[in-house]
Amino acid sequence: MAAGGGIFTAQNKVLPGAYINFVSKARALGSIGERGVVAMPFIGSWGKEEEVISLSAEEFQKNCFSILGYAYTDDKMLPLREVFKGASEIKLFRLGKGERAKAVIGSGEDTLTVTAVCGGIRGNDIKIVIEEDIDNENSFIVRTLVGSEFTEADIQTVSSVTELQANNFVAFGGNKIAATAGTNLSGGTDGEVTGNDYSSFLDKIEAEDFTTILYAGSDEITKGLFVSFVKRLRDDEGYKVTCVIHDYAKADFEGVISVKNEITPIEGIVDKTGLVYWVSGKTAGAEVNESLTNVKYDGKLNISAAYKKSELKEFIQKGEFVFYGDKGEYKVLKDINSFTSIAADKNGDFSNNQVIRVLDAVANDTARIFDQYYLGKVQNDDLGRDILKTELINYHQRLQSLQAVQNFETTDITVVKGPEKGDVVVNEYIEPVGAMEKLYMTCVVE
Numbered sequence: 001m002a003a004g005g006g007i008f009t010a011q012n013k014v015l016p017g018a019y020i021n022f023v024s025k026a027r028a029l030g031s032i033g034e035r036g037v038v039a040m041p042f043i044g045s046w047g048k049e050e051e052v053i054s055l056s057a058e059e060f061q062k063n064c065f066s067i068l069g070y071a072y073t074d075d076k077m078l079p080l081r082e083v084f085k086g087a088s089e090i091k092l093f094r095l096g097k098g099e100r101a102k103a104v105i106g107s108g109e110d111t112l113t114v115t116a117v118c119g120g121i122r123g124n125d126i127k128i129v130i131e132e133d134i135d136n137e138n139s140f141i142v143r144t145l146v147g148s149e150f151t152e153a154d155i156q157t158v159s160s161v162t163e164l165q166a167n168n169f170v171a172f173g174g175n176k177i178a179a180t181a182g183t184n185l186s187g188g189t190d191g192e193v194t195g196n197d198y199s200s201f202l203d204k205i206e207a208e209d210f211t212t213i214l215y216a217g218s219d220e221i222t223k224g225l226f227v228s229f230v231k232r233l234r235d236d237e238g239y240k241v242t243c244v245i246h247d248y249a250k251a252d253f254e255g256v257i258s259v260k261n262e263i264t265p266i267e268g269i270v271d272k273t274g275l276v277y278w279v280s281g282k283t284a285g286a287e288v289n290e291s292l293t294n295v296k297y298d299g300k301l302n303i304s305a306a307y308k309k310s311e312l313k314e315f316i317q318k319g320e321f322v323f324y325g326d327k328g329e330y331k332v333l334k335d336i337n338s339f340t341s342i343a344a345d346k347n348g349d350f351s352n353n354q355v356i357r358v359l360d361a362v363a364n365d366t367a368r369i370f371d372q373y374y375l376g377k378v379q380n381d382d383l384g385r386d387i388l389k390t391e392l393i394n395y396h397q398r399l400q401s402l403q404a405v406q407n408f409e410t411t412d413i414t415v416v417k418g419p420e421k422g423d424v425v426v427n428e429y430i431e432p433v434g435a436m437e438k439l440y441m442t443c444v445v446e
Contacts, residue, residue, distance in 0.1 A: 005238025005367055018238060018367040020426075035357075036088035036285040039213040039241075041201045043095050044068065044076070045190050046122035052204050053092045057084050065151070066168040069122040078269050079216070079277045082299045086281035091208050095197040101188030103128060110176035112161060116185055117171055122146075123188030126169055130180045133157055140177045144169050198222050202229050212284035214244045216276040227251045238367055240360035242337075242353075244280040246273035249319040254339040254350045257283060260320040264302040274301055279321060283353065288361045288404040291354040291435035292335040297323060303330045319351060334437065349432070358404050358432040365395065366426075380422055388424065389415040396430065405430050 007021050046069025047053065055067065060080060064072040071077070083090055101116040101123030112130075116123030125147050133139040136157065144154040144167055154167035164172040170185070198215075202225070205213065215226045223245050230243040234255045242255055249258040259279050262272040270277070278299045282292055297303060305325045307315070312333055315322045319338035323330045335353040342348050349355045369391060378384040392413050399405045412429040 006234075006236045007238075018370045020238065020363050020366060034088075035211050035287060036086070037091060037210040037212070038083050038087045038089070038280050038284045039091045039093075039205045039208065039210040040080075040083060040280070041093050041095050041198060041215065042079075043190075043193055045098075045120040046070065046118050047092070047094045047120075049094050049097050049119060050200060050204075051093070052208055053094075054208075055080075055090045055092050057088055060084060060090070065146075066153070069118070069120070069146070069169070071151075075266070075269055078266070078300060079274065082274070082277035082301065083214075083281040085278055085299055086283070086285035087212075088285060091205060091210050093201045093204060095201065096191035096193040098189040098191030099187055101126060101185035103183050103185045104174075105130065105180050105183050106174070106176055106178045110178070111174045112177050113173040114170050114183075114185060115173070116188055117166065117169060119188065120190050121188050123169075123185050126185045128170070128180065128183050128185070130177060132179055140179065142177070145182075195219075195222060195225070198225060202226070206233070210241060210284075212242045212244060212280050214276050214280040216246065216270070216273050218246065218271070218273055220248075223248045227253065227256055230255045238363065240363045242283055242356070242360075244276050244283060246276050247320075249338045249340075251338045252319065252341050254337050254356050256338045257321050257336075257353070258319060258338045260315055260322040262304045264304070270301065275303060275323070286335075286353075286357060287402075288357050288399065289354075289402045289433065290357075291437075292332045293435055293437055295332045295335075297330040297332075305330055335435075349434075352434055354434055355432040358399065358430070361399070361404070362396075362430065366392065369395070380417060380424060385415045385417065385424060388426075389413055392426065392428070396428075399430075403433050406433050407431050 005018055007019065047067060053067070061072050064070065064077060068077065080090065098119030100119045103114045105112040105114065105128065114128050116126060127145040127150065129143040129145060131141050133141050139157055139159045142156045142158060142164060143152055145151065146153045146169060153169050156164060158164050161172060161174055161177055166172065213226065213230065215222060226243050226245060230241060231253060233239040233241055242257060244257045244259065246259050248256065251258060257279060259275050261275050263270065263274045265271045278297065282295065286292055303323055305323050307324060312322065312324060316334055316336065319336060319340045321336060322333045324333045336351050337353055337356060339351045374388055378387060393410050396405065396408050400408045408430065414427045416425050417423065418425045
């Protein structure tokens, strides 16, 4: 994306880029942008530390054990399974930097050293089994086993230490192989997670493409850090992303969803704020023509939703994303964000997440179209501006065909020259569509 972007008050920007405002009252060269990517900080016991891992839903199911150290079905992976209820991809960042588990096999100067490739207590669940190969003289069969079920992660047949190759769990060193019925690694720790780790995550994730970012903790300072990050991306960088956090309606911002409900904590896996995972995945995966209002919760968490109607009404007014109980099921009451400061130039529609998805799509896609196909490539004359206008008309007609906007006319977009030779000013009118939420019916009976 170009260096410039965000909103404008006056047509006086310096950096090249697309500056787009939305107030109350996308294209032939490219399709509507992909959704479904969640940026997620993760407190785990295995996996690459302090770097972003792109993990698709398919990779998570197939390669979870080798990447994150646990099987897809393991309780430790519950938070990720909740996110993948809606997300197509997770940009995962493991927080903290723990100690790596180690083991020494042999004695004296003739030893084989084994070191976990990641820090974390999962390394203490690794066992090395070495036996002589009866079919090959002077050779050994080296097995790497992981977990209480002793899942075989790797097997190699070698005659010397130099032939041993590192695998997904351990690396080898030393100078001599000796048989062992089973030697466990030890000394692995998870490391302490601090606010600096979250700052490092935000610094690294800014260079990635994602739809939604989550913070599933309860620390108020960290919540504020995430909100400030998303506000800067949306308003200063022009990158329209959404943040999902727990119980933080005071953000009062269309780019922040505040989840109200608590869950029954699962020690060592999720705490009371864990519903953030599911909401993040569903929010990221929702299309521009889709609402989460009345969508049933299909995850595995035990939700607390014993609210009175008066409380539910209050939550909506305060900008809380809340679930309600309905015949043994839990459903989203209303697909809203935390924005409540309604004004003349920003009405209540901006609290509707479906509307925001449409506006975010228009902003992100228009900026991408301009950056890729027009910035520095098309002349700012009548012909060039007509080409850009046609492009934007085609894009909006595509949105209308998806029922994301309605009543769009070609005259709703104007493209004119700005104050400087390279400036293009676009003004447009769009009417996002919202899913039905209220029914008002009068029945006259004679």
